Amino acid sequence: MLVDSHVLVTGATSGIGRSCAIAFAEAGARLTITGRRADRLAELADELPGEVTTLTFDVRDRDATRAALAEVPSPDVLVNNAGLAAGFEPIQDGDEADWDAMLDTNVKGLLTVSRTLLPGMIARGNGHVINIGSTAGHEAYPNGAVYCATKHAVGAITKSMRMDLLGTGVRVSTVDPGLVETEFSVVRFHGDADRAARVYEGLDPLTPDDIAETVVWVADRPRHVQVAEVIITPTDQASATMVHRR
Template identity: 55%
Template sequence: MKNKIALVTGATSGIGKACAITLAKLGYNIIATGRRSERLTDLGSELPKSIDYLPLVFDVREREKVLEILGSLPENWKEIDVLINNAGNAHGMDPIQKGSLDDWDAMMDINVKGLLYVSKAIIPGMTERNSGTIINIGSIAGKEVYPNGNVYCGSKHAVDAITKGMRIDLNPYGIKVMAIHPGLVETEFSLVRFKGDEKRSESVYQGFEPLHAQDIADIVEFSVTRPPHVVIADVVVFPTAQATSTIVKKD
Protein backbone atom coordinates (compact mmCIF):
# COMPACT_ATOMS: atom_id res chain seq x y z
CA MET A 1 0.00 0.00 0.00
CA LYS A 2 1.49 3.33 -1.07
CA ASN A 3 1.97 6.24 1.31
CA LYS A 4 -0.53 9.06 1.33
CA ILE A 5 0.65 12.49 0.15
CA ALA A 6 0.61 15.78 2.05
CA LEU A 7 1.35 19.18 0.54
CA VAL A 8 2.55 21.87 2.95
CA THR A 9 3.01 25.48 1.82
CA GLY A 10 5.45 27.79 3.58
CA ALA A 11 7.41 24.77 4.78
CA THR A 12 10.82 26.41 5.08
CA SER A 13 10.40 27.42 8.73
CA GLY A 14 8.09 27.59 11.73
CA ILE A 15 4.67 25.96 11.62
CA GLY A 16 5.00 24.73 8.03
CA LYS A 17 8.30 22.99 8.69
CA ALA A 18 6.98 21.38 11.89
CA CYS A 19 3.87 20.15 10.03
CA ALA A 20 5.95 18.66 7.22
CA ILE A 21 8.20 16.76 9.63
CA THR A 22 5.25 15.58 11.74
CA LEU A 23 3.28 14.33 8.74
CA ALA A 24 6.37 12.59 7.36
CA LYS A 25 6.76 10.76 10.67
CA LEU A 26 3.16 9.59 10.24
CA GLY A 27 4.18 8.05 6.92
CA TYR A 28 3.04 10.72 4.48
CA ASN A 29 5.10 11.46 1.40
CA ILE A 30 5.73 15.21 1.52
CA ILE A 31 5.46 17.97 -1.03
CA ALA A 32 6.95 21.07 0.60
CA THR A 33 6.77 24.51 -0.97
CA GLY A 34 8.60 27.70 -0.14
CA ARG A 35 10.64 30.55 -1.57
CA ARG A 36 14.02 29.50 -0.12
CA SER A 37 15.44 26.51 -1.97
CA GLU A 38 18.30 25.93 0.46
CA ARG A 39 15.87 25.63 3.35
CA LEU A 40 13.75 23.15 1.45
CA THR A 41 16.90 21.12 0.86
CA ASP A 42 17.70 21.27 4.58
CA LEU A 43 14.15 20.16 5.39
CA GLY A 44 14.63 17.08 3.25
CA SER A 45 17.57 16.00 5.41
CA GLU A 46 15.33 16.08 8.50
CA LEU A 47 12.62 13.82 7.07
CA PRO A 48 12.52 10.05 7.58
CA LYS A 49 14.26 8.08 4.82
CA SER A 50 11.19 5.86 4.56
CA ILE A 51 9.11 8.56 2.82
CA ASP A 52 9.43 10.33 -0.53
CA TYR A 53 10.03 14.07 -0.67
CA LEU A 54 9.30 16.62 -3.39
CA PRO A 55 10.49 20.21 -2.73
CA LEU A 56 8.90 22.91 -4.89
CA VAL A 57 10.31 26.44 -4.99
CA PHE A 58 7.76 29.17 -5.67
CA ASP A 59 6.03 32.15 -4.10
CA VAL A 60 2.33 31.45 -3.51
CA ARG A 61 1.40 34.96 -4.64
CA GLU A 62 2.65 34.26 -8.19
CA ARG A 63 -0.54 32.88 -9.71
CA GLU A 64 0.80 31.59 -13.02
CA LYS A 65 3.76 29.85 -11.42
CA VAL A 66 1.60 28.25 -8.72
CA LEU A 67 -0.86 26.90 -11.28
CA GLU A 68 1.90 25.80 -13.66
CA ILE A 69 3.99 23.95 -11.07
CA LEU A 70 1.11 22.34 -9.20
CA GLY A 71 -0.68 21.58 -12.44
CA SER A 72 2.29 19.62 -13.79
CA LEU A 73 3.14 17.41 -10.83
CA PRO A 74 4.65 14.01 -11.69
CA GLU A 75 1.98 11.33 -12.01
CA ASN A 76 2.91 9.67 -8.72
CA TRP A 77 2.50 12.97 -6.85
CA LYS A 78 -0.87 14.09 -8.21
CA GLU A 79 -3.20 12.46 -5.68
CA ILE A 80 -2.77 14.79 -2.71
CA ASP A 81 -4.57 13.58 0.39
CA VAL A 82 -3.80 16.44 2.78
CA LEU A 83 -3.29 20.12 1.93
CA ILE A 84 -1.85 22.39 4.62
CA ASN A 85 -2.31 26.02 3.54
CA ASN A 86 0.27 27.49 5.88
CA ALA A 87 2.10 30.13 3.83
CA GLY A 88 1.36 33.59 5.23
CA ASN A 89 2.95 36.70 6.63
CA ALA A 90 2.34 39.90 8.54
CA HIS A 91 4.01 43.05 7.25
CA GLY A 92 4.18 46.14 9.42
CA MET A 93 2.04 47.23 12.33
CA ASP A 94 0.94 50.74 11.48
CA PRO A 95 -2.39 52.45 12.10
CA ILE A 96 -4.56 52.43 9.00
CA GLN A 97 -3.83 56.06 8.12
CA LYS A 98 -0.08 55.39 8.02
CA GLY A 99 -0.14 51.94 6.46
CA SER A 100 2.09 50.99 3.56
CA LEU A 101 0.36 49.98 0.33
CA ASP A 102 3.20 47.54 -0.33
CA ASP A 103 2.62 45.92 3.06
CA TRP A 104 -1.11 45.70 2.40
CA ASP A 105 -0.54 44.12 -1.01
CA ALA A 106 1.90 41.59 0.45
CA MET A 107 -0.53 40.47 3.17
CA MET A 108 -3.54 40.17 0.89
CA ASP A 109 -1.52 38.52 -1.89
CA ILE A 110 0.14 35.91 0.35
CA ASN A 111 -2.45 35.29 3.06
CA VAL A 112 -5.57 35.32 0.90
CA LYS A 113 -4.82 35.07 -2.81
CA GLY A 114 -1.91 32.66 -2.33
CA LEU A 115 -4.11 30.33 -0.31
CA LEU A 116 -6.73 30.50 -3.06
CA TYR A 117 -4.25 29.84 -5.88
CA VAL A 118 -2.86 26.72 -4.20
CA SER A 119 -6.34 25.51 -3.28
CA LYS A 120 -7.57 26.04 -6.85
CA ALA A 121 -4.78 23.80 -8.12
CA ILE A 122 -5.40 20.99 -5.63
CA ILE A 123 -9.14 20.86 -4.86
CA PRO A 124 -10.36 19.57 -8.27
CA GLY A 125 -8.36 16.37 -7.75
CA MET A 126 -9.90 15.93 -4.32
CA THR A 127 -13.44 16.43 -5.61
CA GLU A 128 -12.78 13.95 -8.42
CA ARG A 129 -11.70 11.34 -5.85
CA ASN A 130 -14.34 12.34 -3.26
CA SER A 131 -11.58 12.41 -0.68
CA GLY A 132 -9.17 14.78 1.01
CA THR A 133 -8.36 16.98 3.97
CA ILE A 134 -7.66 20.73 3.83
CA ILE A 135 -6.23 22.53 6.84
CA ASN A 136 -5.90 26.31 6.61
CA ILE A 137 -3.58 27.93 9.14
CA GLY A 138 -5.32 31.10 10.25
CA SER A 139 -4.72 33.27 13.30
CA ILE A 140 -6.48 34.73 16.30
CA ALA A 141 -6.38 37.83 14.07
CA GLY A 142 -9.08 36.08 12.06
CA LYS A 143 -11.35 36.03 15.11
CA GLU A 144 -10.53 39.39 16.74
CA VAL A 145 -9.32 42.80 15.58
CA TYR A 146 -6.65 44.63 17.55
CA PRO A 147 -4.99 48.06 17.33
CA ASN A 148 -2.74 48.46 14.28
CA GLY A 149 -3.78 45.02 13.04
CA ASN A 150 -6.23 46.40 10.44
CA VAL A 151 -5.25 44.80 7.10
CA TYR A 152 -3.51 41.76 8.62
CA CYS A 153 -6.65 41.06 10.64
CA GLY A 154 -8.69 41.57 7.49
CA SER A 155 -6.60 39.01 5.62
CA LYS A 156 -6.99 36.43 8.39
CA HIS A 157 -10.72 37.11 8.72
CA ALA A 158 -10.83 36.30 5.01
CA VAL A 159 -9.06 32.99 5.67
CA ASP A 160 -11.67 32.17 8.30
CA ALA A 161 -14.54 33.01 5.92
CA ILE A 162 -12.96 31.15 2.99
CA THR A 163 -12.49 28.08 5.18
CA LYS A 164 -16.17 28.10 6.13
CA GLY A 165 -17.14 28.54 2.49
CA MET A 166 -14.86 25.67 1.47
CA ARG A 167 -16.45 23.42 4.06
CA ILE A 168 -19.92 24.15 2.67
CA ASP A 169 -18.96 23.78 -1.00
CA LEU A 170 -16.89 20.62 -0.48
CA ASN A 171 -19.36 18.92 1.86
CA PRO A 172 -20.97 16.86 -0.95
CA TYR A 173 -17.57 15.36 -1.75
CA GLY A 174 -16.70 14.13 1.74
CA ILE A 175 -13.69 16.45 1.95
CA LYS A 176 -12.69 17.52 5.45
CA VAL A 177 -12.01 21.25 5.84
CA MET A 178 -10.68 22.86 9.00
CA ALA A 179 -8.80 25.90 10.25
CA ILE A 180 -6.35 26.32 13.10
CA HIS A 181 -6.16 29.81 14.58
CA PRO A 182 -3.10 30.21 16.82
CA GLY A 183 -2.36 32.99 19.21
CA LEU A 184 1.27 33.87 19.94
CA VAL A 185 3.61 31.31 18.36
CA GLU A 186 7.35 31.86 18.52
CA THR A 187 8.50 31.63 14.90
CA GLU A 188 9.99 34.08 12.38
CA PHE A 189 6.56 35.74 12.23
CA SER A 190 7.42 38.79 14.36
CA LEU A 191 10.82 39.22 12.72
CA VAL A 192 9.06 39.58 9.38
CA ARG A 193 6.34 41.80 10.82
CA PHE A 194 8.92 44.16 12.32
CA LYS A 195 11.05 44.03 9.15
CA GLY A 196 14.14 42.43 10.64
CA ASP A 197 14.17 44.34 13.95
CA GLU A 198 15.41 41.47 16.12
CA LYS A 199 15.16 43.35 19.43
CA ARG A 200 11.54 44.32 18.85
CA SER A 201 10.72 40.84 17.57
CA GLU A 202 12.23 39.10 20.61
CA SER A 203 10.35 41.39 23.00
CA VAL A 204 7.03 39.97 21.76
CA TYR A 205 7.82 36.59 23.35
CA GLN A 206 9.55 37.72 26.54
CA GLY A 207 8.09 37.17 30.00
CA PHE A 208 5.92 34.13 29.16
CA GLU A 209 6.10 30.86 27.27
CA PRO A 210 4.52 31.23 23.83
CA LEU A 211 3.25 28.43 21.68
CA HIS A 212 5.83 26.55 19.65
CA ALA A 213 5.48 25.47 16.04
CA GLN A 214 5.28 21.85 17.15
CA ASP A 215 2.19 22.64 19.23
CA ILE A 216 0.37 23.50 16.01
CA ALA A 217 1.80 20.47 14.22
CA ASP A 218 0.48 18.30 17.06
CA ILE A 219 -3.04 19.61 16.37
CA VAL A 220 -2.56 18.81 12.68
CA GLU A 221 -1.46 15.29 13.62
CA PHE A 222 -4.53 14.81 15.82
CA SER A 223 -6.79 16.14 13.09
CA VAL A 224 -5.53 13.92 10.27
CA THR A 225 -5.63 10.81 12.44
CA ARG A 226 -9.35 11.13 13.32
CA PRO A 227 -11.69 8.49 11.87
CA PRO A 228 -13.47 9.28 8.58
CA HIS A 229 -16.65 10.55 10.25
CA VAL A 230 -14.82 13.18 12.37
CA VAL A 231 -13.54 16.60 11.31
CA ILE A 232 -11.95 19.06 13.74
CA ALA A 233 -13.55 21.99 11.98
CA ASP A 234 -12.24 25.03 13.86
CA VAL A 235 -9.56 25.38 16.53
CA VAL A 236 -8.39 28.46 18.43
CA VAL A 237 -5.24 27.78 20.45
CA PHE A 238 -3.42 30.09 22.86
CA PRO A 239 -0.44 29.78 25.13
CA THR A 240 -1.67 29.59 28.72
CA ALA A 241 -0.50 33.15 29.35
CA GLN A 242 -2.71 34.57 26.60
CA ALA A 243 -6.40 35.42 27.01
CA THR A 244 -7.06 37.55 23.92
CA SER A 245 -5.05 39.14 21.11
CA THR A 246 -3.98 41.91 23.48
CA ILE A 247 -4.14 40.36 26.97
CA VAL A 248 -1.01 38.39 27.83
CA LYS A 249 0.22 37.70 31.36
CA LYS A 250 3.96 38.39 31.47
CA ASP A 251 6.38 37.93 34.35
Protein backbone atom coordinates (compact mmCIF):
# COMPACT_ATOMS: atom_id res chain seq x y z
CA MET A 1 0.00 0.00 0.00
CA LEU A 2 2.89 2.37 0.69
CA VAL A 3 4.86 1.53 -2.45
CA ASP A 4 5.07 4.65 -4.66
CA SER A 5 2.97 6.65 -2.21
CA HIS A 6 4.14 10.16 -1.36
CA VAL A 7 5.01 10.68 2.31
CA LEU A 8 5.97 14.04 3.81
CA VAL A 9 7.77 14.03 7.18
CA THR A 10 8.42 17.24 9.09
CA GLY A 11 11.33 17.50 11.50
CA ALA A 12 13.22 14.76 9.67
CA THR A 13 16.74 15.86 10.61
CA SER A 14 16.97 13.75 13.76
CA GLY A 15 15.25 11.34 16.12
CA ILE A 16 11.78 10.06 15.33
CA GLY A 17 11.45 12.08 12.13
CA ARG A 18 14.68 10.71 10.72
CA SER A 19 13.70 7.15 11.58
CA CYS A 20 10.25 7.66 10.03
CA ALA A 21 11.84 8.87 6.79
CA ILE A 22 14.08 5.81 6.65
CA ALA A 23 11.23 3.40 7.45
CA PHE A 24 8.89 4.86 4.82
CA ALA A 25 11.65 4.88 2.20
CA GLU A 26 12.39 1.22 2.94
CA ALA A 27 8.66 0.52 2.51
CA GLY A 28 8.89 1.91 -1.04
CA ALA A 29 7.44 5.38 -0.53
CA ARG A 30 8.54 8.57 -2.25
CA LEU A 31 9.70 11.03 0.37
CA THR A 32 9.57 14.73 1.05
CA ILE A 33 11.59 15.47 4.17
CA THR A 34 11.66 18.83 5.91
CA GLY A 35 13.64 20.47 8.68
CA ARG A 36 15.69 23.48 9.70
CA ARG A 37 19.14 21.99 9.00
CA ALA A 38 19.86 21.71 5.29
CA ASP A 39 23.08 19.76 5.78
CA ARG A 40 21.35 17.03 7.76
CA LEU A 41 18.51 16.81 5.25
CA ALA A 42 20.99 16.44 2.40
CA GLU A 43 22.92 13.77 4.29
CA LEU A 44 19.74 11.82 4.98
CA ALA A 45 18.52 12.15 1.40
CA ASP A 46 21.79 10.62 0.18
CA GLU A 47 21.21 7.61 2.43
CA LEU A 48 17.62 6.93 1.42
CA PRO A 49 16.57 4.69 -1.45
CA GLY A 50 14.14 6.00 -4.03
CA GLU A 51 12.90 9.50 -4.76
CA VAL A 52 13.57 12.09 -2.05
CA THR A 53 12.83 15.82 -2.00
CA THR A 54 14.23 18.05 0.74
CA LEU A 55 12.69 21.28 2.00
CA THR A 56 14.53 23.51 4.46
CA PHE A 57 12.33 25.73 6.61
CA ASP A 58 11.23 26.32 10.19
CA VAL A 59 7.58 25.45 10.87
CA ARG A 60 7.46 28.44 13.23
CA ASP A 61 7.73 30.71 10.18
CA ARG A 62 4.27 30.56 8.65
CA ASP A 63 5.13 32.33 5.40
CA ALA A 64 8.25 30.23 4.81
CA THR A 65 6.30 27.05 5.58
CA ARG A 66 3.54 27.88 3.13
CA ALA A 67 6.00 28.89 0.43
CA ALA A 68 8.08 25.74 0.78
CA LEU A 69 5.09 23.40 0.81
CA ALA A 70 3.64 25.07 -2.27
CA GLU A 71 6.54 23.52 -4.18
CA VAL A 72 5.43 19.90 -3.60
CA PRO A 73 2.32 17.91 -4.47
CA SER A 74 -0.10 17.12 -1.67
CA PRO A 75 1.19 13.98 0.06
CA ASP A 76 -0.63 10.71 0.60
CA VAL A 77 0.70 10.64 4.16
CA LEU A 78 1.68 13.63 6.29
CA VAL A 79 3.72 12.90 9.41
CA ASN A 80 3.55 15.98 11.62
CA ASN A 81 6.65 15.22 13.65
CA ALA A 82 8.37 18.60 14.09
CA GLY A 83 8.34 19.43 17.78
CA LEU A 84 10.47 20.05 20.84
CA ALA A 85 10.60 20.55 24.58
CA ALA A 86 12.49 23.59 25.85
CA GLY A 87 13.33 24.10 29.50
CA PHE A 88 12.33 22.16 32.60
CA GLU A 89 11.44 24.65 35.31
CA PRO A 90 8.36 25.27 37.44
CA ILE A 91 5.98 27.59 35.67
CA GLN A 92 6.80 30.52 37.95
CA ASP A 93 10.44 30.33 36.81
CA GLY A 94 9.81 29.47 33.16
CA ASP A 95 11.55 31.20 30.29
CA GLU A 96 8.97 32.83 28.03
CA ALA A 97 11.25 32.34 25.01
CA ASP A 98 11.10 28.59 25.69
CA TRP A 99 7.33 28.77 25.93
CA ASP A 100 7.12 30.57 22.58
CA ALA A 101 9.39 28.01 20.93
CA MET A 102 7.20 25.11 22.10
CA LEU A 103 3.87 26.76 21.29
CA ASP A 104 5.03 28.01 17.89
CA THR A 105 6.53 24.65 16.88
CA ASN A 106 4.35 22.00 18.52
CA VAL A 107 0.99 23.68 18.02
CA LYS A 108 1.09 26.52 15.52
CA GLY A 109 3.62 24.80 13.26
CA LEU A 110 1.51 21.64 13.13
CA LEU A 111 -1.55 23.74 12.32
CA THR A 112 0.20 25.65 9.52
CA VAL A 113 1.53 22.50 7.85
CA SER A 114 -1.84 20.75 8.14
CA ARG A 115 -3.83 23.76 6.91
CA THR A 116 -1.54 24.07 3.89
CA LEU A 117 -1.66 20.43 2.82
CA LEU A 118 -5.16 19.28 3.78
CA PRO A 119 -7.03 20.95 0.88
CA GLY A 120 -5.07 18.84 -1.61
CA MET A 121 -5.89 15.65 0.28
CA ILE A 122 -9.56 16.59 0.45
CA ALA A 123 -9.68 17.38 -3.27
CA ARG A 124 -8.15 13.98 -4.00
CA GLY A 125 -10.50 12.22 -1.57
CA ASN A 126 -7.63 10.39 0.07
CA GLY A 127 -4.85 11.10 2.55
CA HIS A 128 -3.61 10.40 6.03
CA VAL A 129 -2.42 12.83 8.71
CA ILE A 130 -0.34 11.23 11.47
CA ASN A 131 0.47 13.58 14.32
CA ILE A 132 3.31 12.69 16.67
CA GLY A 133 2.00 13.45 20.13
CA SER A 134 3.27 12.29 23.51
CA THR A 135 2.16 10.65 26.71
CA ALA A 136 2.53 14.25 27.96
CA GLY A 137 -0.69 14.86 26.05
CA HIS A 138 -2.50 12.46 28.37
CA GLU A 139 -1.11 13.51 31.75
CA ALA A 140 0.76 16.45 33.23
CA TYR A 141 3.93 16.43 35.30
CA PRO A 142 5.91 18.94 37.37
CA ASN A 143 8.10 21.42 35.45
CA GLY A 144 6.43 20.50 32.17
CA ALA A 145 3.35 22.72 32.16
CA VAL A 146 3.82 24.33 28.76
CA TYR A 147 5.21 21.26 26.99
CA CYS A 148 2.34 19.17 28.38
CA ALA A 149 -0.10 21.87 27.29
CA THR A 150 1.22 21.75 23.73
CA LYS A 151 0.88 17.97 23.57
CA HIS A 152 -2.61 18.10 25.07
CA ALA A 153 -3.33 20.58 22.27
CA VAL A 154 -2.03 18.12 19.68
CA GLY A 155 -4.43 15.52 21.06
CA ALA A 156 -7.37 17.91 20.91
CA ILE A 157 -6.46 19.12 17.41
CA THR A 158 -6.20 15.51 16.22
CA LYS A 159 -9.64 14.61 17.56
CA SER A 160 -11.28 17.73 16.13
CA MET A 161 -9.47 17.29 12.82
CA ARG A 162 -10.85 13.76 12.55
CA MET A 163 -14.36 15.13 13.04
CA ASP A 164 -13.85 17.97 10.56
CA LEU A 165 -12.57 15.56 7.91
CA LEU A 166 -15.27 12.92 8.36
CA GLY A 167 -16.56 11.93 4.93
CA THR A 168 -13.61 13.36 3.00
CA GLY A 169 -11.64 10.10 2.81
CA VAL A 170 -8.79 11.61 4.84
CA ARG A 171 -7.70 9.62 7.90
CA VAL A 172 -6.29 11.20 11.05
CA SER A 173 -4.15 9.44 13.65
CA THR A 174 -1.87 10.23 16.54
CA VAL A 175 1.09 8.22 17.82
CA ASP A 176 1.96 9.17 21.39
CA PRO A 177 5.32 7.94 22.71
CA GLY A 178 6.66 7.90 26.24
CA LEU A 179 10.39 7.98 26.91
CA VAL A 180 12.31 7.80 23.63
CA GLU A 181 16.07 8.34 23.66
CA THR A 182 16.75 11.02 21.04
CA GLU A 183 18.09 14.59 21.06
CA PHE A 184 14.84 15.53 22.83
CA SER A 185 16.32 15.84 26.32
CA VAL A 186 19.51 17.50 25.07
CA VAL A 187 17.33 20.19 23.48
CA ARG A 188 15.12 20.45 26.56
CA PHE A 189 18.17 21.00 28.77
CA HIS A 190 19.74 23.47 26.34
CA GLY A 191 22.67 21.26 25.36
CA ASP A 192 23.46 19.71 28.77
CA ALA A 193 24.23 16.18 27.53
CA ASP A 194 25.04 14.83 31.00
CA ARG A 195 21.71 15.93 32.40
CA ALA A 196 19.94 14.55 29.34
CA ALA A 197 21.64 11.15 29.73
CA ARG A 198 20.38 10.87 33.30
CA VAL A 199 16.78 10.88 32.03
CA TYR A 200 17.34 7.43 30.51
CA GLU A 201 19.86 6.11 33.03
CA GLY A 202 19.16 2.63 34.35
CA LEU A 203 16.20 1.87 32.09
CA ASP A 204 15.55 0.67 28.54
CA PRO A 205 13.88 3.56 26.71
CA LEU A 206 12.16 3.36 23.37
CA THR A 207 14.21 4.07 20.27
CA PRO A 208 13.21 6.30 17.36
CA ASP A 209 13.02 3.15 15.24
CA ASP A 210 10.37 1.73 17.59
CA ILE A 211 8.17 4.76 16.93
CA ALA A 212 8.86 4.76 13.19
CA GLU A 213 7.82 1.12 12.95
CA THR A 214 4.53 2.01 14.64
CA VAL A 215 3.94 5.04 12.41
CA VAL A 216 4.49 2.98 9.26
CA TRP A 217 2.11 0.30 10.58
CA VAL A 218 -0.56 2.95 11.20
CA ALA A 219 -0.10 4.37 7.70
CA ASP A 220 -0.18 0.94 6.06
CA ARG A 221 -3.64 -0.14 7.27
CA PRO A 222 -6.33 -0.68 4.62
CA ARG A 223 -8.13 2.50 3.64
CA HIS A 224 -11.27 1.57 5.58
CA VAL A 225 -9.19 1.23 8.80
CA GLN A 226 -8.33 4.34 10.80
CA VAL A 227 -6.06 3.84 13.80
CA ALA A 228 -7.15 6.82 15.85
CA GLU A 229 -4.55 6.73 18.62
CA VAL A 230 -1.55 4.70 19.69
CA ILE A 231 0.13 5.17 23.08
CA ILE A 232 3.52 3.49 23.25
CA THR A 233 5.86 3.43 26.24
CA PRO A 234 8.90 1.46 27.36
CA THR A 235 8.17 -1.55 29.56
CA ASP A 236 10.14 0.33 32.24
CA GLN A 237 7.67 3.24 32.24
CA ALA A 238 4.23 3.22 33.90
CA SER A 239 3.53 6.97 33.80
CA ALA A 240 5.28 10.27 33.17
CA THR A 241 6.79 10.19 36.64
CA MET A 242 6.99 6.44 37.32
CA VAL A 243 9.88 4.51 35.78
CA HIS A 244 11.82 1.43 36.83
CA ARG A 245 15.58 1.95 37.02
CA ARG A 246 18.07 -0.83 37.57
